[in-house]
């Protein structure tokens with residue numbers, strides 16, 4: 001038995017006790033709770049290494065003390081911290097999707113540092129509703145009668161189905177039963193909201209008649225979902241949005257569209273392919289439209305719903321609305337983000353996601369060249385060349401669409417691409433890159449102005465440590 005062998009093993013007796021590695025309280029040292037956790041981790045790893053390998057002896061007390069104190073310092077640092085996005089994916093869900101605009105960042109700082117009229121009518125001196133400013137901007141920008149903001153796109157859909165179709169049926173085309181980002185599965189959301197899913201049509205073809213035949217008295221809602229992370233090409237068919245809206249109206253059921261990314265403008269104006277807009281959906285007859293605030297909109301994480309006043313009122317009455325409501329920092333950032341859309345020009349200037357997506361190829365190339373020159377000046381035997389590439393939009397927007405971009409292909413003598421990519425991730429801040437054809441690619445589309453110099457510094461540091 002491994003355990004018995006371990007306690008009887010004299011090698012383990014050479015390991016110090018946890019307390020010996022914790023060390024005394026000292027000014028500037030991490031808190032005791034972190035030093036204890038670090039000591040346990042370091043000892044656990046030493047035991048695991050010795051258990052796995054009979055020839056492995058206990059590390060020296062000095063070595064363990066050093067590891068434990070370094071570990072304790074790491075534990076004191078935030079785990080979710082800034083990274084440099086060199087992936088080229090502008091709306092990278094794992095990297096926090098949209099970077100926020102300067103006005104949104106200021107609004108967050110202000111809302112966070114004191115009190116604000118979150119649910120307070122200042123002129124009247126009485127309680128009011130949360131996020132009235134967000135709702136005002138959403139109706140102003142879309143022409144919808146009413147609006148509501150909740151925590152994210154998934155929450156918006158959950159609330160819509162719960163409020164409008166609980167205990168009843170929701171009709172969805174089989175071609176739109178999507179999974180988004182691994183944990184968002186439409187059928188599961190409908191179930192959780194208390195509705196029964198009625199699938200119609202086939203994966204590639206659904207006709208208006210398929211919907212019509214499904215409309216029994218138990219149906220409360222026809223749901224159209226934008227299949228935002230894949231594209232069906234070839235022998236495919238869907239009824240027009242207007243036809244679905246008319247069928248829903250005739251049958252007295254609600255028609256809701258989840259457009260996913262929620263572009264408030266024609267994305268072709270920033271040089272990327274067409275993505276369904278909120279306006280198209282409203283004009284096409286949707287009673288409600290749901291979308292995310294941190295995808296093409298370029299704001300903080302939130303789920304937005306716009307449309308008919310009576311339907312929005314039903315959503316607000318649902319007990320889930322309270323559980324899904326957005327916090328004050330989101331309210332602040334969202335209001336500032338939406339305000340930039342007062343005209344598209346200011347939105348393109350202020351909102352980083354739009355600026356990055358709209359960046360002209362020659363500007364990206366110039367940025368890539370700045371990065372290459374900065375890297376070559378580090379003199380670590382680096383090979384850096386600017387190469388044309390294609391980057392994705394990300395965030396479940398524009399599947400299959402690729403944007404022409406430029407990257408720096410980086411190679412370091414004596415190190416494989418996998419090793420170099422890992423070293424970049426160990427930098428402070430970490431640099432997130434991708435590997436292609438045995439080279440590390442640093443995509444210049446998602447680099448901010450000051451990043452090239454910082455990347456060169458980080459690369460110099462990680463290579464010097466590893467040299």
Ligand SMILES: *Cc1c(COP(=O)(O)O)cnc(C)c1O
Nearest residue numbers: 152153154226228260261292396
């Ligand atoms: C992204 C997306 C969602 C989920 O939105 P989150 O804000 O990530 O919760 C739902 N539906 C569609 C069509 C999407 O593209």
